[in-house]
Amino acid sequence: MENIENKKLRLEIIDVIRGITIISMILYHFCWDLKYLKGFNMPWYDTLGSYIWQQSICWCFIFIAGFCVHLARNPIRNGAIVLLCGVIITAVTELLIPDAVVYYGVLTFLGSAMILVGLLKKIPLKLDAFWCFIISILLFCITKPINSRMLNLFVTKINLPDSLYVTNGYYGVGNSILTYLGFMQDEFYSTDYFSLMPWIFLFLAGFYGYGVGKRRFDNGLFHINIKPLAFIGRHSLLIYMLHQPVLYGISMLIK
Structure with missing residues (x-):
């Protein structure tokens, strides 16, 4: 989401891409509201095409967020703000729409x-950005099905122990931590779930992708500025926080 970026280092194309992604997300969530809150008959929404649409949104956001850690004045502070916004969304949905x-x-x-990555950035490590990028992508691919109790080894899949996922009728702090890490527990439910694994590796791919691409930042491609889209991209966190209540209100007006 939105990082407070140094204007001197701002790459306008990042804001533009983020703006396009925000618009795509709003449309996707509006369709979700129409289907699941209003009961519209939308069979296409459960197809592979809809899944690819949803994944394209979250992949873009997460990769760009990792990339922009390098452009933020204080990524740890930014992270704390975003984390607090996540807590607010949990509290609001729990109180007002417990079914969602x-x-x-x-x-x-x-x-x-x-x-986490802001703290990593403070450690004076000399790592090759290209190979870190490749390893991050590989780890993301390997752990992508971790919520479904598997690891992807490309030629085969490995089933992870059920003990990591089974609550045995008790859901406590330990189970919650495992769910947060990626070992989604039997009794867990959320309408929006992004565990630390596998997504941290896509975030790291964005973080190291900055190092891979920085030699080319003078290229005009990185400075394409479509102002309306860039404006939306720069205010993505605020828009994210407000869009669902607005969409919910609009959907309730539709008969």
Whole structure:
């Protein structure tokens, strides 16, 4: 989501892409409201195409957020703000729409990732950005099905122990931590769930992708500025916080 970026280092195309992604997300969530809150008959919404649409949104946001850690004045502070917004969304949905409650949603993940990678950035390590980028992508692919109790080894899949996922009728702090990490517990439910794994590796791919691409930042492609889209991209966190109540209100007016 929105990082407070140094204007001298601002790459306008990042804001533009983020703006396009925000618009795509609003449309996707509006369709969700129409289908699940208003009961519209939208069979296409459960198809592979809809899943790819949803994944394209979260992949863009997470990769860009990792990329922008380098452009933020204080990524740890930014992460704390985003994490707090995630807590607010959890509290509001739990109180007002418990049937669509959000636990460990995208803002909770992004805030956590910004803090963790912001701390990593402070460690004086000399790592090759290209190979770190490749390893991050590989780890993301390997852990992508971790919520479903599997790891992807490309030629085969490995089933993870059920003991990591089974609550045995008790859901306590330990189970909640496992769910946060990616081992989604049997009794867990959330309408928006982004665990630390696998998504931290996509965030890291964005973080190291900055190092891979920075030699080319003088290229005009990085400075394409479509002002309306860039404006939306620069205010993505605020728009994210406000869009769902607005969409909910609009959907309630539709007969």
